[in-house]
Amino acid sequence: SAGREGYIEKTKTVCTYCGVGCSFEVWTKDRHILKVEPTYGPANGVSTCIKGKFGWDYVTHADRITTPLIREHGTFREASWDEALAHIASRLTEIKAKDGEDALAFIASSKCTNEESYLMQKLARQVIGTNNVDNCSRYCQSPATMGLWRTVGYGGDSGTIHDIEAAGLVLIIGSNTAESHPVLATRVKRAHKLHGQKLIVADLRKNEMAERADLHLHPRPGTDFIWVSAVAKYMLDHGMAAQGFLDEHVNGLSEYCASIEDFTLEVAERETGIPAETLKLVAQMIHDSSGTCILWAMGVTQQMTGSETSTAISNLLLVSGNYMRTGTGAYPLRGHNNVQGASDFGAMPAHLPGYQHVEDDEARAKFEAAWGVKIKKEMGLDNTLMLHEAHKGNLKGLYLIGEDLGLIDANATFTQEALERLEFFVLQDVFFSETAKFADVVLPASPALEKEGTFTSTERRIQRLYQVLEPLKGSKPDWRIIQLVAQALGADWNYVHPSEVMAEAASLTPLFAGVSYERLEGFNSLCWPVALDGTDTPLLYTDGFAFPDGKARLYPAVFIARTEPANAEYDLHVNNGRMLEHFHEGMMTFKSAGITSLAPDSYVEMSEELAAERGVVTGQHVRLVSRSGAIRLRALVSSRVNGKELYVPMNAYDPGQMINFLTGSHTDPSTHTPAYKDVSARMEVLPVF
Ligand code: SF4
Numbered sequence: 001s002a003g004r005e006g007y008i009e010k011t012k013t014v015c016t017y018c019g020v021g022c023s024f025e026v027w028t029k030d031r032h033i034l035k036v037e038p039t040y041g042p043a044n045g046v047s048t049c050i051k052g053k054f055g056w057d058y059v060t061h062a063d064r065i066t067t068p069l070i071r072e073h074g075t076f077r078e079a080s081w082d083e084a085l086a087h088i089a090s091r092l093t094e095i096k097a098k099d100g101e102d103a104l105a106f107i108a109s110s111k112c113t114n115e116e117s118y119l120m121q122k123l124a125r126q127v128i129g130t131n132n133v134d135n136c137s138r139y140c141q142s143p144a145t146m147g148l149w150r151t152v153g154y155g156g157d158s159g160t161i162h163d164i165e166a167a168g169l170v171l172i173i174g175s176n177t178a179e180s181h182p183v184l185a186t187r188v189k190r191a192h193k194l195h196g197q198k199l200i201v202a203d204l205r206k207n208e209m210a211e212r213a214d215l216h217l218h219p220r221p222g223t224d225f226i227w228v229s230a231v232a233k234y235m236l237d238h239g240m241a242a243q244g245f246l247d248e249h250v251n252g253l254s255e256y257c258a259s260i261e262d263f264t265l266e267v268a269e270r271e272t273g274i275p276a277e278t279l280k281l282v283a284q285m286i287h288d289s290s291g292t293c294i295l296w297a298m299g300v301t302q303q304m305t306g307s308e309t310s311t312a313i314s315n316l317l318l319v320s321g322n323y324m325r326t327g328t329g330a331y332p333l334r335g336h337n338n339v340q341g342a343s344d345f346g347a348m349p350a351h352l353p354g355y356q357h358v359e360d361d362e363a364r365a366k367f368e369a370a371w372g373v374k375i376k377k378e379m380g381l382d383n384t385l386m387l388h389e390a391h392k393g394n395l396k397g398l399y400l401i402g403e404d405l406g407l408i409d410a411n412a413t414f415t416q417e418a419l420e421r422l423e424f425f426v427l428q429d430v431f432f433s434e435t436a437k438f439a440d441v442v443l444p445a446s447p448a449l450e451k452e453g454t455f456t457s458t459e460r461r462i463q464r465l466y467q468v469l470e471p472l473k474g475s476k477p478d479w480r481i482i483q484l485v486a487q488a489l490g491a492d493w494n495y496v497h498p499s500e501v502m503a504e505a506a507s508l509t510p511l512f513a514g515v516s517y518e519r520l521e522g523f524n525s526l527c528w529p530v531a532l533d534g535t536d537t538p539l540l541y542t543d544g545f546a547f548p549d550g551k552a553r554l555y556p557a558v559f560i561a562r563t564e565p566a567n568a569e570y571d572l573h574v575n576n577g578r579m580l581e582h583f584h585e586g587m588m589t590f591k592s593a594g595i596t597s598l599a600p601d602s603y604v605e606m607s608e609e610l611a612a613e614r615g616v617v618t619g620q621h622v623r624l625v626s627r628s629g630a631i632r633l634r635a636l637v638s639s640r641v642n643g644k645e646l647y648v649p650m651n652a653y654d655p656g657q658m659i660n661f662l663t664g665s666h667t668d669p670s671t672h673t674p675a676y677k678d679v680s681a682r683m684e685v686l687p688v689f
Contacts (some may be wrong), residue, residue, distance in 0.1 A: 153546025174299020242321025
């Protein structure tokens with residue numbers, strides 16, 4: 001209920017930050033955000049984290065862009081919406097005529113709504129005629145989705161936070177849950193402390209969850225696949241597997257067993273550094289628990305072997321019978337607020353909405369009938385391939401929404417060169433980001449508090465957000481902008497509210513068949529798949545797995561070794577990830593005064609041992625040099641990191657300090673997700689002045 005001048009308004013909406021999907025009331029007076037008040041939400045009860053509570057100054061920040069900008073002779077000038085839209089339409093049309101529709105590409109945003117992702121892929125497929133459309137799950141969770149598609153069928157968390165709470169054992173791998181998904185972590189902490197839940201954490205750093213855990217495993221970087229497979233083999237070899245479950249519900253046991261033959265505990269100890277006795281204990285704890293949930297995140301996925309390790313994790317859950325009931329299952333924790341939904345609603349190069357494959361003739365025919373065009377059967381380019389093609393000069397035009405791609409894609413130097421080489425680049429965002437410097441047209445968008453729509457959280461929970469403030473004068477909600485671009489290109493689109501977009505998506509997508517704004521009204525939420533009658537599915541697989549015969553598949557995954565292990569020249573491993581206070585690259589949270597006062601800067605965390613060896617003290621500047629580039633940071637000496645492993649947050653106030661000037665261009669071969677965690681560097685200690 002945005003609105004009446006001089007009055008305090010209270011509007012309930014969904015958090016724009018992480019994938020936990022907390023909801024709360026925002027109190028406003030005119031355009032001032034007075035406070036955020038937690039009210040009951042299905043994901044969070046009445047909790048929020050620091051970002052949800054205090055991270056909103058960016059919405060009213062003076063740096064918001066409020067007019068379209070067009071680059072002319074190397075500088076930007078302000079333009080009217082009409083002029084900017086006409087310019088975009090004419091340049092996209094020109095490139096399509098000259099180089100074909102596949103010389104253009106589109107990237108939707110995981111910060112935007114489901115409806116906006118749907119419209120972005122519709123713009124690419126219906127109006128332009130290309131499948132070159134993707135979103136930033138390519139940078140984080142695509143490997144987890146791949147692992148689940150291979151083994152159990154649906155690319156989403158098996159259950160809800162409630163199901164995680166009900167587990168006897170929670171195993172967290174490569175996730176800094178307390179900082180990245182704080183409210184979800186609180187629920188695990190509570191179950192561990194009060195309800196006897198066991199907790200195992202495998203992570204390079206002794207992060208907060210590892211501190212609390214019953215067992216902390218410290219594998220060598222990039223080796224989770226090996227110990228996970230070794231635990232599964234040990235359980236199979238020692239009568240600890242769920243034989244009845246495997247017989248009844250799972251295919252592929254013999255091929256799988258052959259594929260993990262070499263992964264003995266001895267091999268695992270040698271390769272990962274985790275003692276065989278500790279791995280036996282892990283197997284025993286899984287065996288003894290009433291149910292095990294495995295939570296994982298980018299420590300697993302952002303590796304050369306990300307899809308393979310995600311597959312290995314799901315295989316272990318199958319071997320131990322940990323699917324099909326509450327307190328069990330696979331929980332890849334989604335980073336952005338709507339990273340799940342951006343993929344669900346079809347902003348993917350191989351998938352129409354609801355994971356209907358572009359090669360599926362029936363699915364294509366349905367969309368073709370609805371949209372009145374032919375859709376290509378060949379999958380399009382993903383984000384990684386788009387940038388590689390742009391770098392080679394083959395991709396000519398890019399339309400990007402809500403992502404500071406020039407800083408958040410791996411190997412920022414390469415990415416920025418690729419953006420520079422585009423003939424035409426449209427960026428739609430809330431601020432003039434680093435990436436905007438490469439654009440030809442910048443369109444001012446409105447953030448989530450200024451629009452309506454839906455987000456899908458890590459629980460596959462579709463929730464409505466409600467407009468808290470009117471769009472800042474001059475900016476527009478992304479769905480309106482995409483529609484204006486489509487109309488400028490001649491499309492007959494006339495959506496007056498996102499609910500109409502959802503109705504269209506639901507009518508074409510079995511996964512969301514029963515989703516409607518009427519059903520979501522009043523803070524009802526729906527976990528997909530949602531049947532036509534509105535029945536949703538908080539817990540997946542209770543009636544069988546998402547394959548035609550209802551059986552899961554043990555998938556023989558293959559370990560892929562790291563590309564950049566430390567060597568004599570680059571002797572330190574550089575781990576990286578989120579921190580509690582800031583979100584992602586930090587574009588929004590660094591504009592929130594309260595948060596920035598707590599965490600003003602980036603840093604490199606190093607062990608006491610390494611600091612002593614190199615003569616570094618906390619606060620001193622060091623320079624890290626990798627095969628791809630160099631950054632300068634302050635040191636933070638801590639007991640959380642080990643030996644020659646460093647930790648650098650993925651956000652920085654100064655763009656020149658971004659971790660992606662160190663990361664390289666190598667990717668997980670199955671998904672092209674960059675191996676952000678596969679970096680080594682040398683450290684130069686800078687003099688103290
Ligand atoms: Fe927002 Fe995530 Fe914090 Fe919840 S846990 S308030 S969704 S950032």
